Amino acid sequence: MNAATGGTPLDLNAVGPGFSDPPLASQAVFRAALNAFARPGRIQRVASDAPHPSGAAPAAAALLLALLDPDCTLWLAPRLAHGSAAAWLRFHTGCRIVSELREAQFLWSDADQMPPFEHLPAGSEFEPETAATCLVQVEALGDTPGWRLQGPGIERTQPLTVRGLDATFLAQWRANHAAFPRGIDLLLCAGECVAGLPRTTCIEG
Amino acid sequence: MSDTAAIFAARDPHVNFAYLDERTKRMIRRTLLKAVCIPGHQVPFGSREMPLPYGWGTGGIQVTAAILGPTDTLKVIDQGSDDTVNAVNIRHFFQRTAGVAVTTDTRAADIIQTRHRIPETPLREGQILVYQVPAPEPLQRLEPRRSETRTLHGLAEYGLMHVKLYEDIARYGHIATTYDYPVRVNERYVMSPSPIPKFDNPKMHRSAALQLFGAGREKRIYAVPPYTAVASLAFEDYPFSIQRWASACALCGATDSFLDEWVTDDRGTRMFVCSDSHYCATRQARATAPEPSHGSK
Amino acid sequence: MYVAVKGGEVAIQNSHALLAELRRGDPALPELSAAQIHAQLRLAVDRVMSEGSLYDPELAALALKQAAGDVVEAIFLLRAYRTTLPRFGYSVPIETTRMRLWRRISATFKDLPGGQILGPTYDYTQRLLDFALLAGTPVPPAPRAPAATTAGLCPGVLDLLDREGLIEPQPLSAADPEPIDLTREPMRFPAPRAARLQNLARADEGFLLALAYSSQRGYAHTHPFAGEVRFGSVEVEVIPEELGFPVSIGDVALTECQMINQFAGSARQPPQFTRGYGLAFGHSERKAMAMSLVDRALRAPELGEAIESPAQMEEFVLSHSDNLEASGFVQHLKLPHYVDFQSELELVRRMRAADTVQQSES
Numbered sequence: 001m002n003a004a005t006g007g008t009p010l011d012l013n014a015v016g017p018g019f020s021d022p023p024l025a026s027q028a029v030f031r032a033a034l035n036a037f038a039r040p041g042r043i044q045r046v047a048s049d050a051p052h053p054s055g056a057a058p059a060a061a062a063l064l065l066a067l068l069d070p071d072c073t074l075w076l077a078p079r080l081a082h083g084s085a086a087a088w089l090r091f092h093t094g095c096r097i098v099s100e101l102r103e104a105q106f107l108w109s110d111a112d113q114m115p116p117f118e119h120l121p122a123g124s125e126f127e128p129e130t131a132a133t134c135l136v137q138v139e140a141l142g143d144t145p146g147w148r149l150q151g152p153g154i155e156r157t158q159p160l161t162v163r164g165l166d167a168t169f170l171a172q173w174r175a176n177h178a179a180f181p182r183g184i185d186l187l188l189c190a191g192e193c194v195a196g197l198p199r200t201t202c203i204e205g
Numbered sequence: 206m207s208d209t210a211a212i213f214a215a216r217d218p219h220v221n222f223a224y225l226d227e228r229t230k231r232m233i234r235r236t237l238l239k240a241v242c243i244p245g246h247q248v249p250f251g252s253r254e255m256p257l258p259y260g261w262g263t264g265g266i267q268v269t270a271a272i273l274g275p276t277d278t279l280k281v282i283d284q285g286s287d288d289t290v291n292a293v294n295i296r297h298f299f300q301r302t303a304g305v306a307v308t309t310d311t312r313a314a315d316i317i318q319t320r321h322r323i324p325e326t327p328l329r330e331g332q333i334l335v336y337q338v339p340a341p342e343p344l345q346r347l348e349p350r351r352s353e354t355r356t357l358h359g360l361a362e363y364g365l366m367h368v369k370l371y372e373d374i375a376r377y378g379h380i381a382t383t384y385d386y387p388v389r390v391n392e393r394y395v396m397s398p399s400p401i402p403k404f405d406n407p408k409m410h411r412s413a414a415l416q417l418f419g420a421g422r423e424k425r426i427y428a429v430p431p432y433t434a435v436a437s438l439a440f441e442d443y444p445f446s447i448q449r450w451a452s453a454c455a456l457c458g459a460t461d462s463f464l465d466e467w468v469t470d471d472r473g474t475r476m477f478v479c480s481d482s483h484y485c486a487t488r489q490a491r492a493t494a495p496e497p498s499h500g501s502k
Numbered sequence: 503m504y505v506a507v508k509g510g511e512v513a514i515q516n517s518h519a520l521l522a523e524l525r526r527g528d529p530a531l532p533e534l535s536a537a538q539i540h541a542q543l544r545l546a547v548d549r550v551m552s553e554g555s556l557y558d559p560e561l562a563a564l565a566l567k568q569a570a571g572d573v574v575e576a577i578f579l580l581r582a583y584r585t586t587l588p589r590f591g592y593s594v595p596i597e598t599t600r601m602r603l604w605r606r607i608s609a610t611f612k613d614l615p616g617g618q619i620l621g622p623t624y625d626y627t628q629r630l631l632d633f634a635l636l637a638g639t640p641v642p643p644a645p646r647a648p649a650a651t652t653a654g655l656c657p658g659v660l661d662l663l664d665r666e667g668l669i670e671p672q673p674l675s676a677a678d679p680e681p682i683d684l685t686r687e688p689m690r691f692p693a694p695r696a697a698r699l700q701n702l703a704r705a706d707e708g709f710l711l712a713l714a715y716s717s718q719r720g721y722a723h724t725h726p727f728a729g730e731v732r733f734g735s736v737e738v739e740v741i742p743e744e745l746g747f748p749v750s751i752g753d754v755a756l757t758e759c760q761m762i763n764q765f766a767g768s769a770r771q772p773p774q775f776t777r778g779y780g781l782a783f784g785h786s787e788r789k790a791m792a793m794s795l796v797d798r799a800l801r802a803p804e805l806g807e808a809i810e811s812p813a814q815m816e817e818f819v820l821s822h823s824d825n826l827e828a829s830g831f832v833q834h835l836k837l838p839h840y841v842d843f844q845s846e847l848e849l850v851r852r853m854r855a856a857d858t859v860q861q862s863e864s
Binding site: 220221226249250251252253254255256258259260261263283284285288289290291292293294297320321322339349350351352377378381383384385400401402403404422424425448450463464465466480 | 510511513514578581582584585586588685686687688689690691692817821826827829830831832833834837838839840841842844845846847848849853856
Binding site: 031034070071128131152198 | 221222227228230231232234235236237238239240241242243244246248249271272273274275355356358359360391393394411413415429430431432433434
């Protein structure tokens with residue numbers, strides 16, 4: 001019911017296909033997301049046969065295609081909002097695209113268009129699960145020494161290098177981490193790879 | 206894909222893969238992701254009515270159904286055993302609805318659904334332990350109103366729980382909780398480990414496996430990521446301790462496992478046997494492999 | 503080796519076979535059909551539909567047959583089936599003033615527009631076993647009122663009081679918001695009245711009956727009058743998106759109860775009557791009336807009444823009303839608890855041993 005509300009009518013000819021086998025593909029992609037959050041900073045490959053819309057990292061497109069449905073709200077950063085991604089996701093998942101950040105359960109953005117963390121829904125002390133999940137497209141992910149990650153899901157320390165985040169990121173992340181149990185959770189996406197940063201992860205730069 | 210096709214041949218074509226409809230699975234999956242990001246916090250979810258009764262594992266089944274894939278190998282235990290009727294029933298449910306491979310071997314399993322035990326064999330990275338949880342709220346016996354306990358968790362106000370444990374000590378000289386012994390996760394949330402014996406609590410601490418908890422009737426999901434601190438509540442002068450038995454397992458001789466007590470005749474003769482049936486069987490097989498022995502009596 | 507708990511799979515199969523045999527009963531007797539159950543055990547079918555949250559008399563009858571007449575088990579079967587059904591959308595609100603009435607009574611006015619219609623009821627039967635039913639005697643057709651008296655608009659009793667301002671107004675929610683669906687999202691407390699009513703509509707009849715009864719015996723402050731109980735069928739309409747106007751998709755039989763309660767007024771409100779509402783599928787007056795009393799009792803905070811009794815305690819009532827949750831959890835005690843029991847045994851033995859040592863020392 002929600003799928004049809006708001007937004008412009010879909011041009012079905014312009015919408016690309018989704019997963020060829022939605023139940024199995026969604027399950028596999030979900031497990032990559034589960035692993036990403038359960039093992040922060042460890043890079044997971046997201047296998048998907050769905051063609052991704054232009055401007056979308058294949059991993060991010062597949063994750064949203066697997067996780068969203070009409071119960072979800074998604075905020076898109078300007079570059080993605082103006083491409084074909086919105087129509088594609090709305091058609092395949094029925095998710096609602098919102099323009100207000102505070103209404104967003106999911107956010108999808110290129111790193112350079114990511115809104116300040118303090119503007120994002122971080123949940124409350126009593127319902128911290130209502131915080132946003134953000135899919136951030138970065139230039140590259142690697143496991144060579146760069147950041148040192150610590151926290152739940154990490155045995156000792158987890159190395160992670162991320163290209164494409166701006167200089168304020170670490171300070172913003174520290175504030176986010178310190179607000180636990182409130183706080184946003186990130187899925188950093190590059191190509192077919194994803195690395196999770198749950199709010200519990202402590203990053204040393 | 207030919208492997209997948211062969212697996213699918215065994216499953217019931219009239220129901221969706223792993224029973225639940227895709228939208229329900231997505232809802233549970235999103236809940237699970239938030240649960241992993243907030244270790245020990247109970248996340249409410251739209252628990253569905255399952256074809257099994259509430260209190261019989263509906264939460265664990267929904268979690269397993271949401272994470273299970275066709276190439277996973279599943280193990281189901283109840284009281285540590287693969288052979289108890291409820292474990293058999295749930296295992297059948299997933300064979301029938303998902304056509305997945307099943308095993309009793311703890312090491313061979315990708316996903317282990319459990320009621321009341323953690324296997325004795327240490328879990329490895331990549332494994333997922335799914336707990337069936339009857340009463341997810343550790344404060345429920347002290348404060349039955351969910352509206353109140355939610356506030357207490359939000360404020361990390363756990364004085365009530367410490368008072369309860371301290372009253373135990375004043376009355377009995379020790380903490381009188383033997384199972385479902387409350388833990389503190391990642392130094393923040395007090396959490397019910399489900400009714401596992403406190404013997405199993407130390408296995409949760411920094412486990413290499415991902416631990417997921419499903420409470421169907423109470424409609425909540427929570428999680429402990431791998432390598433996460435899980436501390437059993439205690440006091441400095443009354444440290445946490447686990448059960449010990451005077452005897453070894455009568456079948457495999459183990460002295461490091463949780464033992465069930467079997468009454469063997471009308472005169473009340475007892476024997477003690479591993480509750481983890483696969484652990485016990487593996488030890489027996491190893492003992493008898495080189496030369497047949499008479500076993501221990 | 504000592505007998506371990508092996509052979510669970512065989513035991514389950516054998517148990518299923520025995521159950522099927524007992525359900526069928528004496529094979530020398532003809533088998534009951536679902537159609538017979540639907541036609542001749544209509545009140546059981548109605549209860550299964552109500553608490554099963556699915557209006558389908560044929561499937562409810564099948565569930566009763568499969569459950570060997572165990573109503574709660576039949577509700578379970580229906581709910582488990584319902585869970586797998588896709589949701590196409592919501593109907594427009596049903597209009598019970600347009601109900602085609604089979605029965606309609608008011609205990610507050612001797613006569614009223616639309617009249618009192620006694621209809622089919624056990625209320626004035628003398629409860630003597632009818633041994634003629636053992637033999638199976640044919641039933642003569644019952645006299646019918648002319649169709650005109652049971653058709654058309656029949657306003658509710660409360661509307662009459664409403665016009666005088668004697669009863670609290672019940673404004674319609676603006677823009678017909680989507681209701682909470684408790685089968686898809688968890689109950690959160692405090693719950694809005696729509697969610698409470700949904701919970702009560704699915705609630706166990708016996709539980710509601712006992713709570714309602716307790717509210718009449720001083721455990722809550724209600725002074726109820728059965729403003730109106732009506733039973734009949736109403737049309738269900740949906741508005742398909744592509745059409746934009748309502749289309750009838752069929753009729754459902756319903757029992758509705760509007761309970762009127764005295765209210766002395768508070769600092770905020772003048773004295774007036776207040777409402778309690780009950781609705782059930784089919785012919786279920788006991789359920790609808792009990793529900794309306796509990797609904798009213800649960801409105802205590804909104805009306806500024808002290809919460810002192812179980813029927814007024816929202817979390818207590820709504821968390822324990824569902825018979826499948828209750829039945830499952832009570833009966834799960836049949837599952838093995840060897841491990842937990844062993845833990846307790848070990849503790850009790852240790853404590854007793856410590857006691858013995860202390861006593862012998864002193």
